[in-house]
Amino acid sequence: METIFDYEDIQLIPRKCIVQSRSECDTSVTLGSHKFKLPVVPANMQTIIDEEIAYYLAENGYFYIMHRFQPEQRADFIKGMHERGLIASISVGVKEDEYPFIQQLADEELIPEFITIDIAHGHSNAVIQMIQHIKKQLPQTFVIAGNVATPDAVRDLEDAGADATKVGVGPGKVCITKIKTGFGTAGWQLAALKWCAEAASKPIIADGGIRTHGDIAKSIHFGASMIMVGSLFAGHEESPGRTIMQNGKLYKEYFGSASEFQKGEKKNVEGKRMLVEHKGQLQDTLTEMEQDLQSSISYAGGNNLAALREVEHVIVKNSIFNGD
Numbered sequence: 001m002e003t004i005f006d007y008e009d010i011q012l013i014p015r016k017c018i019v020q021s022r023s024e025c026d027t028s029v030t031l032g033s034h035k036f037k038l039p040v041v042p043a044n045m046q047t048i049i050d051e052e053i054a055y056y057l058a059e060n061g062y063f064y065i066m067h068r069f070q071p072e073q074r075a076d077f078i079k080g081m082h083e084r085g086l087i088a089s090i091s092v093g094v095k096e097d098e099y100p101f102i103q104q105l106a107d108e109e110l111i112p113e114f115i116t117i118d119i120a121h122g123h124s125n126a127v128i129q130m131i132q133h134i135k136k137q138l139p140q141t142f143v144i145a146g147n148v149a150t151p152d153a154v155r156d157l158e159d160a161g162a163d164a165t166k167v168g169v170g171p172g173k174v175c176i177t178k179i180k181t182g183f184g185t186a187g188w189q190l191a192a193l194k195w196c197a198e199a200a201s202k203p204i205i206a207d208g209g210i211r212t213h214g215d216i217a218k219s220i221h222f223g224a225s226m227i228m229v230g231s232l233f234a235g236h237e238e239s240p241g242r243t244i245m246q247n248g249k250l251y252k253e254y255f256g257s258a259s260e261f262q263k264g265e266k267k268n269v270e271g272k273r274m275l276v277e278h279k280g281q282l283q284d285t286l287t288e289m290e291q292d293l294q295s296s297i298s299y300a301g302g303n304n305l306a307a308l309r310e311v312e313h314v315i316v317k318n319s320i321f322n323g324d
């Protein structure tokens with residue numbers, strides 16, 4: 001890889017505008033055989049999404065991925081979403097008991113439209129075997145596999161049958177993988193995304209490290225089809241994290257899926273907990289994201305997301321501090 005950079009080091013270069021209004025810019029994206037309003041998905045974490053939010057997002061045309069931390073509720077969740085005519089998008093791990101669960105879904109003809117294999121170190125035989133198992137039992141299901149950090153990993157998971165791969169090891173706001181292990185894409189997530197996207201023949205989902213709405217446009221520029229976002233979705237009225245009052249201010253908790261708060265024990269901890277200022281309604285953030293992305297598209301001189309791939313960029317180290 002030639003150059004290392006991250007989100008704050010990049011600026012996209014505007015091209016001549018072709019729209020009369022930003023409202024003409026289309027932020028929709030297709031993943032598999034489904035079209036969504038935004039190329040953004042809330043992280044499949046317990047303080048970011050619950051069944052109610054999943055239902056709201058699906059009903060309103062947004063992509064969602066339900067987390068895997070209440071495994072016994074997943075079959076009923078799929079049934080419930082299908083009864084409402086909505087897509088079912090769940091997560092699985094790779095431990096032994098996930099194999100009969102997938103078999104059960106096949107036997108009961110409960111076919112989720114999307115399954116995400118949600119593992120810290122996705123470049124592994126455990127993930128490859130799970131992809132193959134899902135593809136054998138549920139061939140119509142779109143399988144997202146991750147997380148990975150290298151072109152080799154993307155190729156291996158695609159070869160195993162993954163329909164999309166998720167890139168990002170350790171760049172998340174509540175991640176401590178870099179500190180605990182010395183590994184990951186923290187600090188160079190955007191360059192890792194570019195590196196992986198160049199090797200990919202299927203969609204890439206950028207995961208972690210999104211701090212501003214502009215980072216969504218930058219992710220698309222460097223090859224992402226979809227962007228997974230945790231911290232920017234934490235702290236809303238609807239967010240499942242506990243609400244906490246401190247010094248007269250309202251906060252909500254946001255913790256890592258590999259934190260002791262999630263695991264209930266201090267074993268292989270690679271995540272932490274933080275408090276996020278209360279932000280109001282989730283829909284307000286989704287609307288602002290859409291408007292900002294429409295604006296990005298207009299600066300790119302187009303009227304849809306494809307324009308973001310075509311612009312040029314410059315690397316300006318620490319440019320986030322200029323003009324803010």
Ligand SMILES: NC(=O)C1=CN([C@@H]2O[C@H](COP(=O)(O)OP(=O)(O)OC[C@H]3O[C@@H](n4cnc5c(N)ncnc54)[C@H](OP(=O)(O)O)[C@@H]3O)[C@@H](O)[C@H]2O)C=CC1
Binds near residue numbers: 120177258270
């Ligand atoms: N995107 C990211 O950067 C990261 C995300 N996470 C999130 O934390 C959650 C827990 O992740 P994870 O621990 O993978 O899930 P699990 O706790 O479900 O572990 C899955 C399986 O993989 C094994 N495993 C986990 N890490 C490794 C590793 N580094 N090398 C070899 N085997 C491993 C585990 O065994 P054993 O525990 O015995 O090793 C277990 O059998 C997930 O939701 C994940 O997305 C966690 C860290 C980084």
Ligand SMILES: Nc1nc2c(ncn2[C@@H]2O[C@H](COP(=O)(O)O)[C@@H](O)[C@H]2O)c(=O)[nH]1
Binds near residue numbers: 168173176230258
């Ligand atoms: N290293 C860890 N990464 C984690 C953990 N829990 C979740 N995650 C990853 O973070 C992103 C969200 O990142 P953000 O910057 O948008 O907040 C999430 O999608 C996971 O991939 C964890 O405990 N450790």
